[in-house]
Amino acid sequence: MSARTRAKESSVEGCLAIVGAEMLSGLPTPVRRYLKFFWVVGKPQEYADSCASRHSIPIANLNMLEQSGQGGFRESLRHPLLNGWGKELNAMEGNGRKIVVVGAGIAGLCAAVYGLKCGYEVEVLEMHDMAGGLAMSWKRGAYRFETCLHWLVGSKPGGDFHEQWQEVCDIDQLKFVNQDEFVRLETEDGDTLRLYTDVDQLEAELLRRAPQNASAIMEFTRAVRTLGKFRMLDPAGGLKENWLNMLRDIPVFPLMGKLSRISGADYGKQFQDPLLRRFFTNGDIGKLTAMAMVFSLGLMNVGNAGYCIGGAQSLIRLIEEKIASLGGKIRFNARVERMLLENDTVVGVELEGGERVMADWVISAADGRTTIFEMLGGKYVDEETRKRYDERELFASYLQVSLGVAKDLSDEPAMLSRILASPLVVDPATEVDSVSFRIFHFDPTFAPPGKTAVTCTLPTRNFTYWNDLRKVDPGSYCREKQRVAEAVIGVLEKRIPGISEAIEVVDVSTPATVYRYTGNWKGTMEGWLVEPGDSFKPLRNTLPGLKRFVMAGQWVMPGGGLPSGPMTAKLAVKWICKQDHVRFDVHTEPAAETVRV
Numbered sequence: 001m002s003a004r005t006r007a008k009e010s011s012v013e014g015c016l017a018i019v020g021a022e023m024l025s026g027l028p029t030p031v032r033r034y035l036k037f038f039w040v041v042g043k044p045q046e047y048a049d050s051c052a053s054r055h056s057i058p059i060a061n062l063n064m065l066e067q068s069g070q071g072g073f074r075e076s077l078r079h080p081l082l083n084g085w086g087k088e089l090n091a092m093e094g095n096g097r098k099i100v101v102v103g104a105g106i107a108g109l110c111a112a113v114y115g116l117k118c119g120y121e122v123e124v125l126e127m128h129d130m131a132g133g134l135a136m137s138w139k140r141g142a143y144r145f146e147t148c149l150h151w152l153v154g155s156k157p158g159g160d161f162h163e164q165w166q167e168v169c170d171i172d173q174l175k176f177v178n179q180d181e182f183v184r185l186e187t188e189d190g191d192t193l194r195l196y197t198d199v200d201q202l203e204a205e206l207l208r209r210a211p212q213n214a215s216a217i218m219e220f221t222r223a224v225r226t227l228g229k230f231r232m233l234d235p236a237g238g239l240k241e242n243w244l245n246m247l248r249d250i251p252v253f254p255l256m257g258k259l260s261r262i263s264g265a266d267y268g269k270q271f272q273d274p275l276l277r278r279f280f281t282n283g284d285i286g287k288l289t290a291m292a293m294v295f296s297l298g299l300m301n302v303g304n305a306g307y308c309i310g311g312a313q314s315l316i317r318l319i320e321e322k323i324a325s326l327g328g329k330i331r332f333n334a335r336v337e338r339m340l341l342e343n344d345t346v347v348g349v350e351l352e353g354g355e356r357v358m359a360d361w362v363i364s365a366a367d368g369r370t371t372i373f374e375m376l377g378g379k380y381v382d383e384e385t386r387k388r389y390d391e392r393e394l395f396a397s398y399l400q401v402s403l404g405v406a407k408d409l410s411d412e413p414a415m416l417s418r419i420l421a422s423p424l425v426v427d428p429a430t431e432v433d434s435v436s437f438r439i440f441h442f443d444p445t446f447a448p449p450g451k452t453a454v455t456c457t458l459p460t461r462n463f464t465y466w467n468d469l470r471k472v473d474p475g476s477y478c479r480e481k482q483r484v485a486e487a488v489i490g491v492l493e494k495r496i497p498g499i500s501e502a503i504e505v506v507d508v509s510t511p512a513t514v515y516r517y518t519g520n521w522k523g524t525m526e527g528w529l530v531e532p533g534d535s536f537k538p539l540r541n542t543l544p545g546l547k548r549f550v551m552a553g554q555w556v557m558p559g560g561g562l563p564s565g566p567m568t569a570k571l572a573v574k575w576i577c578k579q580d581h582v583r584f585d586v587h588t589e590p591a592a593e594t595v596r597v
């Protein structure tokens with residue numbers, strides 16, 4: 001175990017020890033490991049902050065005690081010095097307070113829904129001319145190219161996390177597709193591995209290819225089956241909301257503990273099948289905790305990580321509709337330049353061009369670094385946050401080569417990964433030895449009949465190169481994009497001879513494009529990478545010494561992903577409600593829907 005991991009373990013153990021004195025004493029070690037993953041944060045934080053600094057009690061513990069409804073502690077929070085904690089306003093009547101949300105990505109939109117449901121007036125400010133952020137697709141000619149959605153956790157009615165999607169939109173309107181094959185890996189000399197989403201089929205395929213490696217394979221498929229049954233906790237809930245799932249999950253704890261401590265690359269080493277080994281060692285999958293990929297395969301096995309027709313934008317549109325139906329407002333082409341402050345309290349925001357929008361609360365669901373160090377000038381940062389932004393690894397950025405192919409490719413797999421005999425040069429600091437294609441024959445909204453939209457994502461961490469090249473030398477920038485596109489088409493041509501002639505649209509986006517359209521630091525695709533020993537718990541969503549301000553989105557939820565939107569949005573709005581003594585009830589439908597005659 002590394003020194004860093006040990007230090008983290010001990011701090012978690014420290015937290016648990018203190019909570020344990022109150023309510024968790026006697027829980028077995030696996031339970032405590034589990035809590036390390038999904039520790040609940042984000043409630044009476046200002047109060048907890050002051051207590052924590054005086055008594056060294058971690059915030060989460062105070063939250064947990066408060067959430068658990070233990071009379072003594074809750075009662076103590078009702079002390080007059082705490083300004084009437086416990087009095088609650090009725091959300092249905094509207095509470096006369098306004099929340100401004102910065103950013104209309106998935107997190108900002110979900111924050112708007114939760115805020116509206118709790119009776120707040122909500123205005124979302126988005127710098128782009130449409131909502132979605134990274135959850136985006138774009139039209140070129142007759143084709144639409146998806147950048148985000150591979151799988152959506154919570155796609156299955158009744159499955160884990162589905163209910164949370166229902167809180168923010170009518171997700172059951174979407175049509176989900178569950179692929180039979182997650183990915184097909186192929187070498188240029190003809191070796192092929194099909195990674196099936198159905199674990200029985202996957203097991204049979206792996207045993208056929210490497211029978212001598214049966215015990216490692218069986219252990220892997222057992223892990224996929226087990227994690228498919230895992231019930232996620234609601235980070236915005238406390239023990240009351242989560243105890244049943246925690247009980248159900250007890251048998252999974254040891255496995256989770258084990259997988260969370262090793263990287264994908266180390267996990268892959270146990271497999272003798274070179275293609276299976278490569279699957280786990282490739283790119284960011286190799287750097288991530290093994291838990292991330294095995295868990296995703298577990299969800300695919302139970303059909304709870306499907307792809308929705310129309311891609312991520314179809315989900316975004318549903319949430320936008322929900323906002324409109326609740327009387328919320330989204331303003332586009334409204335870039336927030338800075339937060340307006342009075343006595344360490346955020347009172348609104350200033351837009352590019354100087355317009356001021358005042359608010360009782362501001363939720364930033366925009367890029368974390370820009371929010372903390374630019375919009376707020378780096379004035380409200382603790383050591384841990386600074387260290388995180390200085391040192392921690394992000395998911396890579398990427399180039400996306402999108403191809404409109406005038407050909408029916410429905411015989412091809414939905415995701416094809418070609419292992420290259422010689423590497424493809426992405427930029428001066430990046431070479432890749434495999435190239436993955438997403439062949440969207442399963443989404444009829446992306447191409448006319450008989451034609452297919454195909455995309456290829458090439459990871460790079462060389463953000464500066466692409467961003468500078470675009471600014472300083474636009475001609476070379478275009479030529480470089482063209483060079484990469486030709487190299488990618490060359491790879492596809494080797495696999496499907498003659499396809500080049502059928503390509504009628506070529507589009508290339510780069511890390512500079514991602515940054516321009518979403519503002520994400522270094523053009524990252526998902527924010528913080530979850531490395532071995534890390535947990536998936538949400539990060540602190542407020543800043544020290546700053547009032548009336550909360551953050552949501554992938555920058556406060558390591559691992560990112562679309563589910564981080566509703567998860568962190570709910571935490572943010574719940575926290576605001578608590579401060580304002582407003583009842584947090586996600587099932588109410590106030591404002592426009594109830595008022596209409």
Ligand SMILES: Cc1cc2nc3c(=O)[nH]c(=O)nc-3n(C[C@H](O)[C@H](O)[C@H](O)COP(=O)(O)OP(=O)(O)OC[C@H]3O[C@@H](n4cnc5c(N)ncnc54)[C@H](O)[C@@H]3O)c2cc1C
Pocket residue numbers: 102103104105106107108125126127128131132133134135147148149150151152153334335336337365366367370398457517518519520524525526527552553554555560561562563564565
């Ligand atoms: C290639 C790729 C594949 C992915 N695959 C999946 C997948 O299969 N499943 C999955 O669940 N997730 C996937 N993700 C991850 C997922 O898309 C993101 O984690 C998620 O969309 C992040 O949402 P967010 O709201 O936190 O941030 P963002 O989407 O970045 O939203 C931030 C918003 O803030 C706006 N903004 C920024 N600055 C300002 C400002 N100053 N003023 C006003 N507005 C501003 C931006 O324009 C943007 O709209 C993928 C991402 C990528 C790129």
